[in-house]
Amino acid sequence: MPDLDALIHAIPKAELHLHIEGTLEPGLMFELARRNRVTLAYDSVDAVRRAYVFSDLQSFLDIYYAACSVLRLEQDFYDLAWAYLERAAAQNVQRAEIFFDPQTHTHRGVPLEAVTSGLHRALQDGQDRFGISSALILCFLRHLSADSAMSTLREALHYRHAFIAVGLDSSEVGHPPEKFRAVFETALGEGLLTVAHAGEEGPPAYVWQALDALHVRRVDHGVRCLEDPALVERLVAEQIPLTVCPLSNVKLRVVPTLARHPLKQMLERGLRATVNSDDPAYFGGYVEDNLRAAGAALDLSRDDVVTLARNSFEASFLPSEDKLRILQQLEATV
Ligand code: ADE
Numbered sequence: 225m226p227d228l229d230a231l232i233h234a235i236p237k238a239e240l241h242l243h244i245e246g247t248l249e250p251g252l253m254f255e256l257a258r259r260n261r262v263t264l265a266y267d268s269v270d271a272v273r274r275a276y277v278f279s280d281l282q283s284f285l286d287i288y289y290a291a292c293s294v295l296r297l298e299q300d301f302y303d304l305a306w307a308y309l310e311r312a313a314a315q316n317v318q319r320a321e322i323f324f325d326p327q328t329h330t331h332r333g334v335p336l337e338a339v340t341s342g343l344h345r346a347l348q349d350g351q352d353r354f355g356i357s358s359a360l361i362l363c364f365l366r367h368l369s370a371d372s373a374m375s376t377l378r379e380a381l382h383y384r385h386a387f388i389a390v391g392l393d394s395s396e397v398g399h400p401p402e403k404f405r406a407v408f409e410t411a412l413g414e415g416l417l418t419v420a421h422a423g424e425e426g427p428p429a430y431v432w433q434a435l436d437a438l439h440v441r442r443v444d445h446g447v448r449c450l451e452d453p454a455l456v457e458r459l460v461a462e463q464i465p466l467t468v469c470p471l472s473n474v475k476l477r478v479v480p481t482l483a484r485h486p487l488k489q490m491l492e493r494g495l496r497a498t499v500n501s502d503d504p505a506y507f508g509g510y511v512e513d514n515l516r517a518a519g520a521a522l523d524l525s526r527d528d529v530v531t532l533a534r535n536s537f538e539a540s541f542l543p544s545e546d547k548l549r550i551l552q553q554l555e556a557t558v
């Protein structure tokens with residue numbers, strides 16, 4: 225569909241669900257392994273790609289956390305984020321709200337300062353070089369304890385300038401949002417915004433908890449909300465954004481095929497869905513690739529694509545005057 229693909233490329237886009245560690249492409253993985261003298265479990269880029277066949281979220285997370293062992297120094301985090309920004313600029317991404325997982329690194333002895341300052345410095349340079357506005361969202365690993373999340377938050381408050389929100393990721397089932405109520409209360413008290421992964425593999429009850437216990441502004445994934453009509457009604461009534469990641473959902477077998485993905489149905493039901501890439505180095509593409517693939521598989525219309533782009537800016541944490549400016553630019557493009 226050349227016309228739709230041209231539109232998808234041309235319109236300004238916001239990426240709201242992207243794990244920076246999930247942008248580690250095999251080429252950079254090998255370069256960092258060499259630089260830091262880390263031994264990888266693979267002997268070539270092709271072998272890495274062959275390993276990327278997942279049966280569920282956990283089978284992916286095991287490989288993803290292992291790959292993070294190549295990230296050690298401030299410069300590594302800078303290079304990781306810079307490589308992402310180059311790709312984002314080539315896809316007309318104008319706003320990126322980016323997750324990072326500090327515990328994945330601090331638990332290996334990497335100082336939190338190396339993580340935050342490497343990422344933060346790259347994002348500032350990305351604003352100067354590409355005009356991409358961006359912000360960091362600090363995610364707690366939900367398979368670890370609430371105490372660990374709380375001490376991570378307390379330490380991170382020394383770098384409060386570097387992030388705007390907190391989130392919740394990693395193995396969902398068995399780790400309900402409720403477990404992190406106190407941590408999120410503390411974060412909210414510090415003026416941080418909140419988001420959480422919920423309803424990816426976990427049940428609709430986790431989405432309710434994310435809303436009521438964690439006071440999230442957006443739900444990350446949320447696709448399983450469709451199993452609960454009362455939840456859908458609430459998400460529609462309150463226009464809570466859902467950061468949907470179509471290629472991720474196929475790769476992690478949340479849905480059987482892209483053609484059976486509920487994205488189109490979500491739009492038809494009035495849910496404020498956005499399209500995002502999650503862990504693009506692992507799942508086969510960045511935000512434009514997700515839009516193209518979903519567009520083709522679900523027969524999305526031009527209006528659907530524009531709605532998704534509009535939703536992405538409306539759901540962003542940009543100040544309202546910036547939102548307005550980009551939304552005007554979007555309307556001018558279509
Ligand atoms: N961390 C990185 N990608 C994730 C996903 N899709 N779900 C939960 N945690 C993650």
Ligand code: ZN
Nearest residue numbers: 243393421502
């Ligand atoms: Zn995610």
